[in-house]
Amino acid sequence: GNSHNLYDTEIVSSGLWDGNWLNWLSMRRVDILRKVLMGGLATARSGGGNQINYGETPAQSYRTFVKRFDSTIGSAVSPYDGDFYYGMKGGYIYVDNDSDPFTSAIDTFTIRIQKHVQYEPEDFHSYESGDNLAGVLQKVGSKARWGNEWFNDGIGKGESGGFIASTIGTNMVTLITDLQNTGCDTWTPLAEAYYVAMQYFKQEDVESGLDYPNNVVPNANVGQDPYWNNEYIHCADSFVILLTDGASTKDSKIPAYLRDYDSDGSDNTSCDESTNTNCDYPSGGTDYLDDIALYARTTDLRSDLDGDQNLILYTIYAFGNDPDAENLLRDAAKNGGFEDRNGNKLPDLQVEWDKDSDGDPDTFFKAYDGYELERELLKAINDILTRAAAGTAVSVLATTGEGEGNLVQAYFQPSVTVGVDEVNWVGYLQSLWVDSHGNLREDTVQDQALNVTEDKVVTFFLDPATGETKIKRFDVSVTIPYPDVGNDSYEELALEDISPVWEAGSLLAQRSASDRKIFTYIDKDKDGQVDDSTYGTFDDSDEVVRFHINSASAIKPYLGVKDDTTWSYLGTAHDVRASNIINYIRGNDISGLRPRTINGNAWKLGDIVYSTPVSTSKPVENFHLIYGDVSYEAFYHANKNRETVVYVGANDGMLHAFTSWQYDSTNESYVKPSGTTEEIGDELWAFIPQSLLPHLKWLPSPDYTHVDYVDLKPKVFDAKIDHDNDSNTPKEWRTLLLTGLNMGGKYIWAEGDFDDGSGTLVAETRHFYPSYVCMDVTDPRNPRLLWERSYTDLEMTTSFPAAVKVKDKWFAVFGSGPTDYDGTSTKAGHIFVVDLETGEPYKNGVNDWLFETNEAAAFMNSPVSLDKSLNFSVDAIYFGETYLSGSWKGKLYKVSVPWVDTNGDFDGTDVNNYVDNPTDGTNPWILSTLFNATRPITAPVALSVDYFDNAWIYVGSGRYLNTDDKTNTDTQYKFGIKDPFYNKDHTPSGLYGTVYYHNYNSSLELQISDLFEPDPYVVILGGGDVYESGTRIGDFNTLMSLARQENGWIRTLEEPGERILAKAAVLGGIVLTPSFVPNDDVCGFGGESYIYAQYYETGTAYYKPVFLKRGTKTVNIDGEDRTQVLDKILLGEGMASAVGLHAGAGVTKAFIQQSTGTVLSEELDPAFKIKSGLRSWIQR
Structure with missing residues (x-):
């Protein structure tokens, strides 16, 4: 209908109320708090999306509130034009013209607010039985296990501290019922209440004689234990959110050992709250909260459980303006939320409690109104929920003869939260230095140059208390360039807090989506051949086209989003849906689609799970040295100073290429290639395989969980081929990239109007299957797609291909994969051999x-x-x-x-x-x-x-x-x-x-x-004595003679469920093989890994230790202690990747990345020398 401005007379005569004014009149702090926490005090949440908020009924406090408003000096806001008193009590508004509106009110009104999901969807959330009024708690839901505690409301015997109203794990309905129906009172014994919370997590009673209620700590049965959830979960992090609008009051009844525990000298330890004497603040207030916070943060509260259990405190100061109260909550957050980097159990480094250097403790928040409170509470909860990391294998690129180089590590986080922004499936790709001793180093001074006196040494470890992958960072100097990582002091920090040579994920996030070079392949004529007359990878013509809005009409049918109903979340029209997918995949966040924005930038790099990064610069095969190939030698010298590029697939639909600049071996640094503008670590280009185009629509879905895309390690190699399809010119050496998709690209179809290659649009349904992709990356900045092919009975492309040369022909060889995601197959195994030039x-x-x-x-x-x-x-x-x-x-x-x-x-x-x-x-x-x-x-x-x-x-x-x-x-x-x-x-x-x-x-x-069984044999250090089941059979030569009589060996894996999932590495007569033992321990990171080091002919240990630091143990044989050489050691929690090897100045190291993100290194002493002599075989 028509609208117009209302005059005072109309407001009064029509009996209208101003909504904003009603909020000011009727909402108390507790009402705002309830709205933020659970959507307000409401009628039954039955899922209809149509509920009522109302005021407290019955009255929950002996306090009443009266407000006076005179509309004669302002606009009318209610039917009462003039000077009136408005009282709030028990869920009602009382109106009168004197200061006691409750005694003889002119009118009484019930406080009720009708809410409907259709008009206020932001106030609702789908849970329990449908759309219900909801706040932060319901929206976070089962991501955390909740409990709640209230302050006690009096002083004297039985009134100290607080009471646990709902234990951890209470169901949401019960929790909400308590929070909306329990009233708030005046006293705020902050320290006493936190002491009760701490004792609850300790499952110990409070100290006697402090006037706490009887049985204040719920610990009568195992179901009340916060660490019990059908079993003890010792690795669960525990948090307390202290939300208050007041200063410390009536707050002195805590044990003496906790008073001034932080030794800051700010505490008056003789406070008498009953008389308000010798206290730090009025009304019996104290400064003890920050003391308990430090104790609870740095003390193992549960000696009966494995690991360390402590409390992390988040404080939220709401609606207040008391500097003392705010400062106390700041100090408590600092003491109770810091990350101890130097191991002294004190927040004495600013970076330990203030990572963003804004002056506020990282776990302190404040809010002056309801909107701020909701935002800050969400920030706190999201910060709590951010606790995950995982990784793939590492890729080691040698850059000098002595083995100095860099290690490129891929890892991902299922969820990342910054403030109120939450992003899922976030990929990272970072480069670290590897020095001549095999140490990993960050680029501390950020100059892209390795300096062993400045760039600090880093090691990875899994924090058993938190389950987080962390870093130990060791100082270096001119006098100590190579620290002893086993004994020297170190700084402890989070994985993301080191300074890598470069990190591609953050760089790509800062990059404008419009600046990216992304291309794809569309086989218009369905002939399986790449028709691209101009060889323009980044243009919009032929079959290799930019993945760009300018190519949207050609790409559109391949995306498989023709149906208006099924794909409506992407847009109302087919053209709109196609444009939205293209823009989203390029890196533009679009309203209504899955958000990826952190700190104002869309995070573009998807999770990297199985696609180990591959670094290349100069030609890698050394065929001129192995075979004396003169033509390859010319190719090598023409490209020996080629730019270093890292190739990796990600589950964002793309194969990525990132620059690591050119390596200057003289100065041990990376330098920007002449004539280029990209920073080190920037993306050069990305390619989307045709077989994945119809799968891209899952990525923008608001309900996206996880889908595999380009998830196989790329194979980069050199081959001599006819790369330009010109039979009149001789074959040339080229650097090629060949990759599959692992579990990505499962069969799918797309319906649309396809260009048949002649410009004619044909309405048809096309079918897409997992594929292999081969491209020429000799010039890494200008890749050329040679082919993308699928094959009958290929199924999933999980097989890492081999490049094979026979005479002058080159082939790609690979096997068929599972038919389904669960690793099952409905077909026989198949082996494919294809022409490398054409597929x-x-x-x-x-x-x-x-x-x-x-x-x-x-x-x-x-x-x-x-x-x-x-x-x-x-x-x-x-x-x-x-x-x-x-x-x-x-x-x-x-x-x-x-x-x-x-x-x-x-x-x-x-x-x-x-x-x-x-x-x-x-x-x-x-x-x-x-x-x-x-x-x-x-x-x-x-x-x-x-x-x-x-x-x-x-x-x-x-x-x-x-x-x-x-x-x-x-x-x-x-x-x-x-x-x-x-x-x-x-x-x-x-x-x-x-x-x-x-x-x-x-x-x-x-x-x-037919195989030799090495299981019973024990190899002794020194003379190489060998024992079989306790009986000496001779020395190691005797063992070799026995083994050589057989057709190989079989070693039984000892642990129940132990299995081999990664490829072995053979180095100097030693076979290095990781193994994995899964478990169902929720605190076990999926299981633990071992690594075997077996002599290649016997399957046993060698007669001297291969693992230099932990390769022996003492055993008793015939009453005598002997030193056994070990062929198996424990790596620790997580599933181990394949081994990466580094041979440096007198040091050989194996690098293994665990699924936790931890990179481990083991010093090795192989059986044979590995740095001289001609190899008698070659594996490709």
Whole structure:
């Protein structure tokens, strides 16, 4: 209807009330508090989205409130025009013309406010049975377990402190009922109430003789224990939010040992609150709150539980203007909320209690009105909830001959909260220095140069008290450039508080979305070939196009959001939805879609889970040194000063490329490449595979949980190919990137009007499957897509591909993955061999795969190739397989590349005799079963060659792909297998045999019974004595002789449920393999990891320690203490990644990143020298 300004006479005659004025009149501080906490005092929250707020009924306090308002000197705000008194009592408004409106009121009104979700949706939240009035508590909901405490309301016997109205874990309905129906009173014994809270968490009674009520601490049964939730959760962080509008009053009844516990000299320890004498503040107020806060923060309150349990205090000063009260709450927050970096249990460093340097303790908040209170309370709660971190494997890039370089670490946080902003699935990518001694260092002075006298050494550790991944930072100096990290003092700080060389996530957040270079592939004509006549990666023409609004019409049908109803959250029209997806993925936050804004910037880098970052600069293969390839040498020298780029996939839909500038080895620094503008760590470009385009719509959804996208490690390598499809020019060396999606890109379809490549729009449904992507990154700033292909029966692209050269041809080889996210399969295993230049498969009949295994319900792991003859042509490719047949089992498969000459004998010296056509009609490539493992094999294999020219394959068994896997306790194994094709003495008798040796026509499937069992053997330090089940059998040479008679070895994993999930690393005769043992301990970070260091021929420990710092233990043999060499040590909490190796100035280190984000390092002493001599094999 029409609107107009109301005059006073209209307001009075119509009986109108001004809403703002009514709020001022009727709302007390407790009403504002209730609205903020739970949506106000309301009728039953039955889910209808239509409820009533009302005033207190019955009266909850002996206090009444009277306000006088004279409308004759201002505008009319009620039907009462003139000078009137308004009293509030028991949920009613009393109106009279004298100062006692309650005795003979002119009128009485009930305080009731109708609320409806349709008109005030921000006041409602969907919980319990539907839309209900809600505040902060309901909106946070089950993210935390709540309890509440009130101040006691009197003085004297039985009136000290507070009372626990609801214990931790009370259901939300009961908690809300208590909070909205319990009245507030005058006295605010802050210290006494916090003492009661502390005793509750301690589950101990208060000290006697202090006038507290009987049984004030609920501890009669285990259900009242705050650390009990169907079991004891010792790792749970505990917090108290103290929300008050008043100063300390009637607040002296605490134990003597807590008075002035912080020794600040501010406490009058002889306060008598009953007479208000010798107290710090009026009405018996004291300064004891900050003392209890320090005690509760720094003391283990529960010696009966594992780890340390203490309290973190958050204080919120609401509506007040008392400087003493505010200062006390500040001091309490400082003492009760600080993070102790120097280990002295005092907040004596400002960074410990004021990380943002704003002068306020990090856990202190204040508010002067209801809106501020809601915002500050949410900040406090969100800060409490921010407690998570996880990581992937580390990537080590060597930058000098002595091994100095940098370590690139990816990690993610499921949730990050800054203030009231909460963002989910946040990715980080940071670079740290690795010095010549294998120490990790931050870039302390932020000059992108390694200086061992300035850049501090850092180590990672998991804080057992909080479960957080933290950093120990060690000072360095001119006199002590290499600190003793085992004994020297250190500063303790959070993972995000170090100073890396660069961190890509924060840099990308600051970057304008419009400045990003993002491209994608759209196969318009569906021919599987990249048609891009201009080779313009970042233009809007052909099939390789910018992922940009300018290309929206071409990209739109691939996004799969045609249906107006299903995808309405993205916009009302198809064009709008497509534009919103493109803008959102580029990094623009859009109203109504999932927010990603922190500190005013949209966080653009998604979580990086399994896609280990890969750093490249100069060509990496060294073919000129290994094979004497002159053409590669020219390629190497032309690109040896190439910019360092880090490639990594993320679950934001993209493969990313970040610059790490150029490395100046003379000055041990990174310098900006000439003519470039990007800062170190900036994103150069990103690519979205076509198969993921229809999946992008999940990312902006307000209900997004988590989806895998580009989640496989990129493979970067050099190959000599026809990269420009010009048969008239010779093949050239190029640096290529090849990657899959892991569990990303599952089958999906998209409906729309597609350009068929000729400009004609065709209304059709297209189908998309998991794919592999290959691109040319020789010029890392100008990548060129060579192909993106999917293949029949490929399923998930979990197999890390191998790049294989046979004669002058290059191939990509990979295996089929699971058919579903839970790691199950409905198909046989398949092996694919494709042309590296085009992605075209070598087919088995009409099938895209070359080989099919004999097992149903199977999938393959990642292949590894072997150039056994060291002639620059691959001899064999090895795969592991997992299949379901009653239970999970596994096998090792081998693809042989035949070598054929006129004599029919294998020689391997003449590369021209290899068969470079996998489907050759006479001598095709051959698939054979190498080993029946009887257990699933999901980890990739590793290779080596021994003194007798045997080819060894190392792999472990185990799965960890679904919930059932977690609880599986089948015994798993670690295997070392000799390939019978290269094993002259494949029988226990040690006799030479030609049945399998160098015979392509006859293969042997090894069984567990063919292997040496090293489990009973103990290796003793010193003379190398070896004992079997307590009996000496000889020395280490004796052990090797026994092992060499068999076709390999099998080591039983000792722990129940222990399994191998990561690829082994072979270094100097030692096989380094991480293992993982899951558990169901909610405090256990999923389980714990070990690392094995086994001599490669025996599967046992070597005769001297490989782990330099903890590689032995004392054992008693025949009554004598002996020193046993260990081949297995505990890494700690979390699942370990594959091992990264660093060989520096006299020091060899293994780097392992745990799933907690912790990066561990172990000093190694391998069996053989690793820095000289020609390698006899190459693994790619």
